[in-house]
Amino acid sequence: MGDCLKYSIQCSKCRSEIELREWVWKHTECNGTLNIEFKGLENIRFSNILRKEYNDIRRYMELLPVKQEYVPKIPVGGTPLAKRHLGANVYFKMDYLNPSGSFKDRGAYITLAKVKELGCQEIIEDSSGNAGIAFSLLARTAGIKANIYIPKKAPEGKKRFLKLLGANVVEVEGSREDVNKEALKAERKGKGVYVGHWWNPFFIEGLKTIAYELWEQLGEKIDYIFTPVGSGGLFLGIFKGFLELKNMGAIPTIPKLVAVQAQGYCSLCEKLGLSYETKERSKLADGIMILKPPRLSEIINAIRETEGFCVVVSDKEIVLALKELINMGFIVEPTSATAYAAFKKSFSEKLVGESSNVVIVLTGSGLKVLDKLNSVIFRSNL
Ligand SMILES: Cc1ncc(COP(=O)(O)O)c(C=O)c1O
Numbered sequence: 565m566g567d568c569l570k571y572s573i574q575c576s577k578c579r580s581e582i583e584l585r586e587w588v589w590k591h592t593e594c595n596g597t598l599n600i601e602f603k604g605l606e607n608i609r610f611s612n613i614l615r616k617e618y619n620d621i622r623r624y625m626e627l628l629p630v631k632q633e634y635v636p637k638i639p640v641g642g643t644p645l646a647k648r649h650l651g652a653n654v655y656f657k658m659d660y661l662n663p664s665g666s667f668k669d670r671g672a673y674i675t676l677a678k679v680k681e682l683g684c685q686e687i688i689e690d691s692s693g694n695a696g697i698a699f700s701l702l703a704r705t706a707g708i709k710a711n712i713y714i715p716k717k718a719p720e721g722k723k724r725f726l727k728l729l730g731a732n733v734v735e736v737e738g739s740r741e742d743v744n745k746e747a748l749k750a751e752r753k754g755k756g757v758y759v760g761h762w763w764n765p766f767f768i769e770g771l772k773t774i775a776y777e778l779w780e781q782l783g784e785k786i787d788y789i790f791t792p793v794g795s796g797g798l799f800l801g802i803f804k805g806f807l808e809l810k811n812m813g814a815i816p817t818i819p820k821l822v823a824v825q826a827q828g829y830c831s832l833c834e835k836l837g838l839s840y841e842t843k844e845r846s847k848l849a850d851g852i853m854i855l856k857p858p859r860l861s862e863i864i865n866a867i868r869e870t871e872g873f874c875v876v877v878s879d880k881e882i883v884l885a886l887k888e889l890i891n892m893g894f895i896v897e898p899t900s901a902t903a904y905a906a907f908k909k910s911f912s913e914k915l916v917g918e919s920s921n922v923v924i925v926l927t928g929s930g931l932k933v934l935d936k937l938n939s940v941i942f943r944s945n946l
C-alpha cells in the first residue's frame with residue numbers, strides 16, 4: 565500500500581512552509597492559519613487513484629495527508645444522496661448519517677490519524693457539540709484521551725452524548741469564543757495537543773472528501789452547493805476538494821458555493837456587503853454561532869472564486885425548513901436546516917433557477933437533540 569502523494573504545509577498569512585516535526589495547528593510566528601497543499605495534481609487522474617475496495621473515506625487515501633495504519637477503526641464517509649424535485653433539482657447529501665451523527669467525523673478521523681502518527685496520547689478540542697462528539701467517539705476507537713470544551717448552553721442532548729462517550733467534558737459559561745479561550749489555556753498548561761477545528765488544517769483535509777464523493781455521485785453537473793457556515797471548515801473543505809478535482813482535470817469549474825449564516829452571526833455576509841434587518845441573535849442554530857471565524861478571508865476568497873454568495877436566515881425560516889425536512893424523512897438538527905432554508909429563499913428570490921442542480925449538505929443528526937426538536941417543532945410560537 566503506497567503512501568499518499570507529496571504535500572507541504574503552508575501558512576496562509578506569511579506563506580512560509582512549515583515542517584511537521586510535532587503537532588501544529590497554526591503558524592506560531594505570525595498566527596496565520598495553515599493549509600495543506602498536494603503537489604503535482606496536474607499529473608494525476610482522480611479516477612485512477614481511488615482505492616476502489618473501500619466505499620468510505622479510505623477510498624481517497626492517496627489524497628489524505630496521513631498513513632492508513634493510524635486511522636481510527638470505524639470507517640466514516642460514503643454517505644448517500646437523496647434527490648427531490650423542489651422547484652430546482654435538489655440533492656440532499658446525508659452527511660448526518662456518519663457514525664457520530666455529523667460531517668465532523670470526517671475531520672476528526674484524519675486529525676486523529678495524524679495525532680496518533682505523531683505519538684500524542686491526549687487531545688483538547690473546543691466545540692459547539694458535534695465536533696466534540698466526533699472526536700470523543702473516534703478517539704475512543706484510537707485509544708486517545710479526549711478533553712472537550714463546550715458552551716454551558718450547548719443542547720442537553722449533545723452534552724449527555726459527550727459524557728456517554730467518556731470524554732473529559734468541560735462546560736464553559738459564555739460565548740463560543742469564551743470556550744475557545746479556555747481550551748487554549750488548557751493547551752498552554754500542557755493538557756494535550758490542541759486540535760480545534762477552527763484552525764487545524766488536517767480537519768479540513770477530512771472534510772474535503774465530501775467534494776470527492778459529490779463528484780463521484782453527480783459528476784460535473786452540480787451548479788450550487790449550500791452549506792451552513794460557522795468556522796467555515798466545511799465550506800473550505802468542500803472548496804478545497806473541488807479545487808483539487810479541477811487541478812486534476814476532473815472538472816472544468818467549481819460549483820458555486822453558497823455560505824449560509826444565521827441571524828446575528830453573520831460577519832461573513834456583512835463583510836460581503838449584505839445587510840440584514842434584524843440584529844437579534846439566533847437561538848436555534850447552535851452549530852454556527854460564531855462571531856469571528858479565523859478563516860474569514862479564506863471563506864470570502866472561496867465565495868468570490870466560485871461566484872457563489874452568502875445568505876442569512878432567521879429562526880422563523882429555520883423552523884419552517886426543519887419541519888419540511890422532517891416531513892421528507894430527514895431527521896436533522898436546526899443548524900442543518902439553515903442550508904435548506906437558504907435554498908428556499910434563494911429559489912424564491914430567483915437567485916437559483918428551475919433547471920439548476922443544487923446540493924444541500926445535511927450536516928447534523930436531529931437524534932442528538934430530540935428535546936430541542938420537540939420544543940422547536942411542537943411548542944414554538946415562532
Ligand atoms: C450541524 C452543524 N452544521 C454545520 C456546522 C458548521 O461547520 P463549520 O464550523 O465547519 O463551518 C456545524 C459546526 O459545528 C454543525 O455542528
Ligand SMILES: [Zn+2]
Pocket residue numbers: 575576577578579580591593594595596
Ligand atoms: Zn505565517
